[in-house]
Amino acid sequence: MQPTLKSTVKCTDREVGEITRIIVDPLSLEVSHIVVGDGTGGQERQVPMSEVQQIVGHVVHLRIPSSEMGRFPVLNRDEYVTTHEVEIAHLEERLHVEPGEVLVPIPDLERNIKRRTFFTNLTHAIGILLGLPLIYPVMKYLMKPMYLPYDNRWIKVGNVNRIKVEDTGVQFKFRKKVKEAFMPEVEILKNVWLLKATPEVLDEVYKGKDMQFRDSQGSLIWTNNRAFPYVAYSGKCPHLGCGYKWRKVRKLPREIFLCPCHISIYDVSGKVLDGPAPRPLDPVPIRVSDNGDVEIIDVEFKAGVRDRIRIL
Ligand code: FES
Missing domain, CATH: 2.30.30 (SH3 type barrels.)
Structure with missing residues (x-):
């Protein structure tokens, strides 16, 4: 029953x-x-x-x-x-x-869900371990461009005899070979803005301190001496990287650097006078030979942020 x-x-x-x-x-x-x-x-x-x-x-x-x-x-x-x-x-x-x-x-x-989950995860882990030797070379190849060292080559951009007046921006163009990720190497036209600065402007640019530049490992590669009269600014606006010009603007007593993209205005020392730019213009390493030839290192900093964070 x-x-x-x-x-x-x-x-x-x-x-x-x-x-x-x-x-x-x-x-x-x-x-x-x-x-x-x-x-x-x-x-x-x-x-x-x-x-x-x-x-x-x-x-x-x-x-x-x-x-x-x-x-x-x-x-x-x-x-x-x-x-x-x-x-x-x-x-x-x-x-x-x-x-x-x-x-x-x-x-x-x-x-026993925990046990089942454990076996599921174990199966996935074994799958990943088996697949890793196949994936690793591919990942390494794909990610290689992200870890390329900065380009610290000195590039000749012209001669200081082009600069006739102190505290005046003069554009120097140069060609540079670049290799973007997996694309073939190409030559692009870039520029920097140079000026022969008076001591007052140098004080504004360097705030009384030499400016150091470092490579991707943090090692010092160059120091711009705060008393050296020639200053070179990266040709990219620190706001979003547009090109800017040296301009005379009505209502302002003297010429300024003007970025037309979002109307950022900088004075000759690179200080932001107006607009959305988060920091002053970016000086780059510069040296001038005895015969006046100018060389720069084309460093680039992250756009749109207050601090200078080197990215190239
Ligand atoms: S990129 Fe120059 S102001 Fe926006």
């Missing part, structure tokens, strides 16, 4: 509750456990059918005293699904319990 839901459960010494659910073994299609509730809605314990001595009508007699009920595991509902949720062939023909919650254990691997 099979147990019936709501049947009273008695131990050898007293009544201990009623059957609240039944657990079925999905392989044998037999009732494997009865779930006994104490009738107060508290803990429910899973009692194996082997502990059932007999079933008389709606009373299930256990072969143990009530003091031993505590050794049976408390039901964890999350470890089961009902027979309404899973379809088990021939179960209804074999089982004759009254309708109600008939439970089927969830397979251990399904129940």
